[in-house]
Amino acid sequence: MAHTVFIDGAEGTTGLEIVDRLEQHDAFELVRLSNAERKDIDCRRAALNFADFAILCLPDDAAREAVALLDEDAGTRIIDASTAHRNASGWIYGFPELVGPSVIAGAARVANPGCYPTGFLALVAPLVRARLLPRDWPYTVNAVSGYSGGGKSLVQRFAEEPDIAYRAYGFSLDHKHLEEMQKKAGLAHQPVFAPAVVPAFRGMLVEVPLAIAAMRSAAEPDKLREELARYYETSALITVHDDEEPPAELILRTDSAPSDRLDLWVFADAQGQTARLVARLDNLGKGASGAAVQSLNLMAGCDELAGLRV
Structure with missing residues (x-):
């Protein structure tokens, strides 16, 4: 018998992408509400308590x-794609490659990672854990995303203002992802985060520049790359690229297809004194909807990759 899944907020960008993935998935049956029912709190309560799983895209x-x-006494197991519970007690962080697939599989409450933190943590967390990067370094994060990450309002703004070429934001320096980045990477300080949006619907580049020569305790770039490759060697979604033929450029395209993959690079100068850790992902894929489906698969005892775009 198929597991029932209610997506609360299925009409948003993340919810629509989850629906698209689950409609191709034999193990799940979607619990659907009409437009009127979605606005009725009693209908939502009934759906939330009826379903085997609920995914919150709110x-x-x-x-x-x-x-x-x-x-x-509801047995509904929850995956929350919002920021609300990522650092909350009693919630498991939904990044299987960092917390372990078995931890996700046994969880009743899972908080989806943020899209920017997914790239940052995939690069930094394993290296800090391995003590190849210091936990007390003042890290900086430069990142650019497609506009779908901002939800319907930002999608509409880019449609109404076609002359926007680059939108930098977060100048209050209190971005909601900072606590998540710091805690999940085990850092002593919150990183300085410089996010921006470009006129592409999906796609994301997250970069962490490293002044290796100035760090008190940091491994050389080759060691960083080797550790990331070792850490993710069994992952079917995360690829750590070698340095034999480094790309001349990394590109986000306006018409990129949906993807649930995550690509990582360690670039360095010839002397190994500076490095650039770079992650490329789909902000709606591994950065949101794909991550939710991956966790859902594990929680339901399904193939971890079922329904994903790999």
């Missing part, structure tokens, strides 16, 4: 409200 406050609608 603003933070609405996600907290959805969790509060669950009965005490």
